[in-house]
Amino acid sequence: MIDHPAYPVEPWALRETELHLDMVAQTESVFALSNGHLGLRANFDEGEPRALSGTYLNGFYESYPLSYGEGGYGFAEDGQTLLNVTDGKLIRLLVEDEPLDVHRGRLERHERVLDLRAGQLEREVHWRSDAGHAVRVTSRRLVSFQKRSVAAISYEVEALEVPMRVALQSNLLANQRDVPSGNDPRDATALDGALVSQLSVQNGLRVVLAHATRRSGLALAAGMEHVIETDAVTTTRVENEPDLGRVTISARLDPGQRLRLVKLLAYHWSSQESVEWLRDQVDASLENAVAEGFDRLAAAQRTYLDVYWALADIELDGDPEIQQALRFALFQVLQASARVENRAIPAKGLTGSGYDGHAFWDTEAFVLPVLTYTRPELVRSALTWRHSTLDLARERARQLGLGGAAMPWRTIHGEECSGYWPAGTAAFHVNADVADAVRRYLSATGDEQFAREMGCDLLVETARLWASLGCEDDDGHFRINGVTGPDEYSALVDNNVYTNLMAQRNLLSAAACVERDPDTATRLGVQPDEAATWRAAADSMYLPYDDRLGVHPQDQDFITHERWDFEATPADGYPLLLHRHYFDLYRKQVVKQADLVMALFVRGDAFTAEEKRRDFEYYEALTVRDSSLSACVQSIVASEIGHLDLAYDYLGEAALMDVDDLERNALDGVHIASLAGAILAVIAGLGGMRDHGDVLSFAPRLPDGLERLAFPIVFRARRLRVEVTPLQAVYSVHEGDEPLEISHWGESIEVKPGAPVTCPITPAPRLPAPTQPAGRAPARRRVQG
């Protein structure tokens, strides 16, 4: 956890005003830049000190054989790991005879700013060498949202006080070695020398390197081009080696004189195109980027973001720290998804190599619900990727003896890469999560073309999976046995409530889809009685319930299990998975992350208010939040039930996960799903928005201390704005001609464009606060009294 007052609270930026070497790892992640296609960790221009150097291309991975102490049929054979590709961020500076290195000399000023409206990382350094030469370095860096393959750096050095000779070395470096990883199973797999040189060329101040992977069959070309701006006399030298391009610029600067280097980077990769063609693409992208120049690229970046903020910005008055964190979250969600274009959205975006750069259910269950109501076209893009993996998922289902398609638990390219099947392959709920994202997207957009071409395929193949995975018991109940739900401290359980409810909705969504579109049903070979079978399974879906306690067990046997001894678990015994064997976690009542409580949110239509209250309180006392996917969900359900202070606390935890490094693993990259979850905690939590049917419902209510919340919702080509104050909510429609029907606290209202509707909010009931496991209460957002 970060104890420094590292980032001052301000509305539109994350700012670092002092350099703390122990925060290098974390800042590399939170200041990382990405457009969803190309990602640059916030390594210093000079490259070091560093925790993890990172330059990532979405989908550019190496595969490697997974090994097992004892293998088994159908165990995932190959792992995939996101590669740290050719690094073009490097600009090293020599001042007279000394390298600018924050370990040496004296750092008289250090500031870095992630400007959320400019989409740039800015850095200013005043440094004095041990020999006494002082310089001011100003750099700006962007990864272009508009030009998907392009990044640009403006690097300026100014001599202070005395004349001096400086040299800049601008590098393009492949196969950089990083520190070895530890034993944390969430770490990335280290593959040294993964890139094999294919081509290395220079021309003028430009160098292009091309490399290929050894096993995954991918090739990439990376290039750098330079524009020098100075009135000093410069000499330049250009070198290229198989793994290195280097442009060195030497200049003698008088005091106040500046040397500015604009460095333009371009990356292209492919599994099919030749290295030569990729090199041409890089040269062309560089040509375009040079023609634009840094300043025009920066202006376009701001324009792109202006549009985004108008669509997505959330205003929260009364807590400027959370306001800042929410904008950071919205920015990171955009960075992870903006130019993904039919690739996966990884759990860490492109900010680090945690979880090997894999995508999980996080995407469909946390990120897409946010994007659906801000940038729905990005949801379509992400689901297009899922659709493109259907053949692999069908093959996997066949291997598992199942029908339909079995989506991978974790993957980059589409193959199952989970090396521990009880928490991977068995977590079939990912299929229903994908299906629910399809349902939500279709409901929010009415995109019939997508439904026809891809959406129905996804719904049908996942429904077929459930139909084959479950079975009818002697009492006519449809049971789903031997699966793992969201909570990874249970595994291989019978009738996980979340899974069963999500499968139920999946089956019904598929039935509705094929009934609506017989042509597509025919294309997918849907048999005449197949939809009826799905409906029958959904209608008879078994949901265990414990009459004695009046709560839903997370799975059929959960409540018969021993309660975890939280009182005997020391604070440094968390996360439990690093200190306790799975066998012990699995057989006891201890919850890593919202599971039944996730069902209370996503399938809230299946529970009464009273059931939600009892269930929430029961699981609240068992949930240790060893996953970053928990606090946001607990916040949402706490809001609904009326535990507003607790909802606020969890909102804080979700929103500050990365900025405050609450899980101490921000080195691996930011937690995109938790950040998206923080946004959901505001919209679905404080705003009380639900999308169970085709009408959006709201039940807003603010905790004490928050004065105003305003957020936009894109829905069926209209823009709805919701503004909540303690005693009322105002709904207004800003685009489109048609009125929009919504519901406010259960009451149907019609909002006409240009005619805001104001609705009253009644205060929350006073409920006794639920308790958390010993030592696991969230940090309080405000002193309660």
Added chain:
Amino acid sequence: MIDHPAYPVEPWALRETELHLDMVAQTESVFALSNGHLGLRANFDEGEPRALSGTYLNGFYESYPLSYGEGGYGFAEDGQTLLNVTDGKLIRLLVEDEPLDVHRGRLERHERVLDLRAGQLEREVHWRSDAGHAVRVTSRRLVSFQKRSVAAISYEVEALEVPMRVALQSNLLANQRDVPSGNDPRDATALDGALVSQLSVQNGLRVVLAHATRRSGLALAAGMEHVIETDAVTTTRVENEPDLGRVTISARLDPGQRLRLVKLLAYHWSSQESVEWLRDQVDASLENAVAEGFDRLAAAQRTYLDVYWALADIELDGDPEIQQALRFALFQVLQASARVENRAIPAKGLTGSGYDGHAFWDTEAFVLPVLTYTRPELVRSALTWRHSTLDLARERARQLGLGGAAMPWRTIHGEECSGYWPAGTAAFHVNADVADAVRRYLSATGDEQFAREMGCDLLVETARLWASLGCEDDDGHFRINGVTGPDEYSALVDNNVYTNLMAQRNLLSAAACVERDPDTATRLGVQPDEAATWRAAADSMYLPYDDRLGVHPQDQDFITHERWDFEATPADGYPLLLHRHYFDLYRKQVVKQADLVMALFVRGDAFTAEEKRRDFEYYEALTVRDSSLSACVQSIVASEIGHLDLAYDYLGEAALMDVDDLERNALDGVHIASLAGAILAVIAGLGGMRDHGDVLSFAPRLPDGLERLAFPIVFRARRLRVEVTPLQAVYSVHEGDEPLEISHWGESIEVKPGAPVTCPITPAPRLPAPTQPAGRAPARRRVQG
């Protein structure tokens, strides 16, 4: 499965009369020689053709890091694999210019005989080279039961028809390479070049090589000495290299002239002694062996076996094939255990490297129940090994957050080596199996010293494990959740009946032990109320029961699961584990091996006769016998219920498992537990012997076709002989002065020494035959009508 009439039926030998190259792998295992300390696979003298060359020293292993696709806390870190050590079996023959190789020339006669009374493997070969030179080779090989470190080979070559020059090369070869293994998870781990040369010396016709392992810290010395007997003129040459000793003998033989080479081998190893000392031990052993000579070693071998057969032989009239198989089984059980001396008894004995040479619960649950009533001192030895691993098991329990000791699921040295914890670490029943072996041994021998020094330790530490593993539920039941029972097609279940019943007995045995011996209880730190806690847990042990079906579910949820679709499973789809993912096996009603049915046998005191009948029939229809540990148990319970034909069929399957290679994996070594199980199927099955309390009970009954069964039982320093014919049983006591109380079909009888008691047997009820899964019925022993 073996289709050749490979081994003619005869009472005291296993004989091969033709060479089938496709049976080389299997014969290497079934003709293997071992004394439990040193094992030689039955490779041909000349070394090739071979499937797997094998020379094993019990406990001599290498360790290697286990890797995981995704690791987790407490996963076993290192594997251990039995090493193929320095091979002294090799004697190669050159006839004029051609090597004797069964691939070449013409094999005019080939016979190998495993003589079960002589304890020798004999071979006779008439071979004619492509150039037309004919020789007769006669070899005999033994691994001495009496001299633990010694093996001896008598190799004789005789020139036939024409004079010829022959050369013998007697080798001692380390780091022999074998063919790479396949994908079967039951295969051994291949470690090339595992032995590092420490010493290589020659003296006269003797060579000694010493090697050490790289990681496990073990050293071994192996030596060979030679005695040449011939009236021909010979020249000899002796060579030694780091990994090779070679003695070459050349002779010109006239027709009818013979060259006999007696080769003596000695092996010593240690984790502590120096290589120099080990070398001295080898030289001393060789000196002793030379002094004895082959013939005296062979005579001592026969004497040792005469004693054994008098103690252990089972006579079964009416089925000479089974009679032969039972003697083979008794011989293999002896080979696996005779000179183990405080080391483990591996699942394959020392006949192959299957399962990496690991010991499992097989030892305590299958092998020791046989040895208890024939060679109880070997049980003491095997349990002494378990006792010696207690510190490791205590440490493992602590790592798992448990009390007491957690025995490894599989190991050579004592550390947990299971690389797949759901079928390893979670199979806690191994602890109760060890405890039950202790209970049985103490009951059968009254060995108070063992109880004091080791037995009570084992009972107490395993009882403590159960006390910490289980929990009391709201209804006051003691539950054991999240464990894996014997059936490996289920995992991580709640309240496995076998486990709960065995834990119950374990808890009661420990309580009785500490109550009987307060001093030992004090030494073990047993708290005043601890035994009471164990009794309370045992008394309230939860046993699930399905009222609707009137059967015990294998575990609490088993019967709610979908039934495996046996009808849709093709014959070549077995064993299922090689064709189906564990996830699917685990969540369906399909049983790899007797589990609930194992409980019906071992804890038969916990079930009524009617429950046994219903339970047996229910599980019979679900049990596919993909494990060799199943048929014998099914045979025993079928006997008890009265399904005598079925019991007979399963007896055949268990007894012929290796001789007929029923599981097609005899390459890996013989199935010691199945062979022991075949003996149990006779004694506990046909003989109906049970040892639930301190009085042995019998309920003998023969299936149609068997005329007489006689077997000895060593019990509390007496020898009981049981002779069963279709209508009566005769019990006689042959040693000791005291009468022995036993029970016959529930009736208590007293058998006085020298006064046999004859009791009547009533015929079995006519019951409808239970059914097996489609295609999984056992082969019939007789045509039924």
